[in-house]
Amino acid sequence: MPSAAESTPHAVELSGVSLSYGGRRDRVHALGPVDAKIDPGEFVVIVGPSGCGKSTLLRLVAGFAPPTEGTVSVGGVPVAGPGPDRGVVFQQPRLFPWLSVRRNIEFGLRTTGVPKARRRARSDELLGMVGLADAASRRPYELSGGMQQRAAIARALAPDPEILLMDEPFAALDALTRERLQEEIRRIWQATGKTVLFVTHSVDEAVFLGTRILVLSRRPGRIVLDRSSELPRSDDPHTHSSYLALREEVAAAVRDAAA
Numbered sequence: 001m002p003s004a005a006e007s008t009p010h011a012v013e014l015s016g017v018s019l020s021y022g023g024r025r026d027r028v029h030a031l032g033p034v035d036a037k038i039d040p041g042e043f044v045v046i047v048g049p050s051g052c053g054k055s056t057l058l059r060l061v062a063g064f065a066p067p068t069e070g071t072v073s074v075g076g077v078p079v080a081g082p083g084p085d086r087g088v089v090f091q092q093p094r095l096f097p098w099l100s101v102r103r104n105i106e107f108g109l110r111t112t113g114v115p116k117a118r119r120r121a122r123s124d125e126l127l128g129m130v131g132l133a134d135a136a137s138r139r140p141y142e143l144s145g146g147m148q149q150r151a152a153i154a155r156a157l158a159p160d161p162e163i164l165l166m167d168e169p170f171a172a173l174d175a176l177t178r179e180r181l182q183e184e185i186r187r188i189w190q191a192t193g194k195t196v197l198f199v200t201h202s203v204d205e206a207v208f209l210g211t212r213i214l215v216l217s218r219r220p221g222r223i224v225l226d227r228s229s230e231l232p233r234s235d236d237p238h239t240h241s242s243y244l245a246l247r248e249e250v251a252a253a254v255r256d257a258a259a
């Protein structure tokens, strides 16, 4: 009889996954082959040189494109397209400017026919979680960049996806707001137990956030470092003695990958 661990499907499984863009004449081999098994509740940060295929990997898990080769599975089921089990946060918040923050958060729930009272309860919960309770009726253009990104995170969480896919979500924010949101997303991850796949260029961000860090090589991106982090999540990882060693290990892998 299989053990519980063996019978629980991986949150995400990539088997021999490659993706090439374009056709026969202008083919760009962007990613792979890549193999990875990600367990529920992991916070996996993907880091690597510019253009190495990080966003491509996330797009495959999101179901925005099929792999050229291999299979991508989520919860043990091959990905056939986007679904409510995966929430996506992009670098730009991509909120609907004509809708209030609350309506933006409720948008997906509305289109799937969730009744008004449940939508309202869910948006109240999420507005509180991301610290936007006082901004519920404001429009996106009335918010700072950091607040807009909080709203985008709440919108992605609204259908209660098992997996949160985040593509450089804080890259366009100023340093202070970025730090604050890094702490927020860590708190939200701890509170919700979601599986997170998070793309960044920043080694510091990767080491601060990740329970596991994947470093990709130059295009076509392949995994050159797959490193679990033992840094404690209960307090500030910066203060931990092994923070600097891990940071240096990841930075060296990224440097080698870019060379």
Ligand SMILES: Nc1ncnc2c1ncn2[C@@H]1O[C@H](COP(=O)(O)OP(=O)(O)OP(=O)(O)O)[C@@H](O)[C@H]1O
Pocket (backbone or CB within 6 Å): 021, 022, 028, 029, 030, 048, 049, 050, 051, 052, 053, 054, 055, 056, 057, 201, 219
């Ligand atoms: N739609 C597309 N058509 C053709 N080539 C593409 C397309 N999208 C991405 N590429 C190419 O595939 C490669 C990987 O792109 P991708 O955006 O996944 O990299 P990335 O690591 O996320 O980059 P960055 O760190 O600069 O955001 C790049 O060389 C890019 O130019």
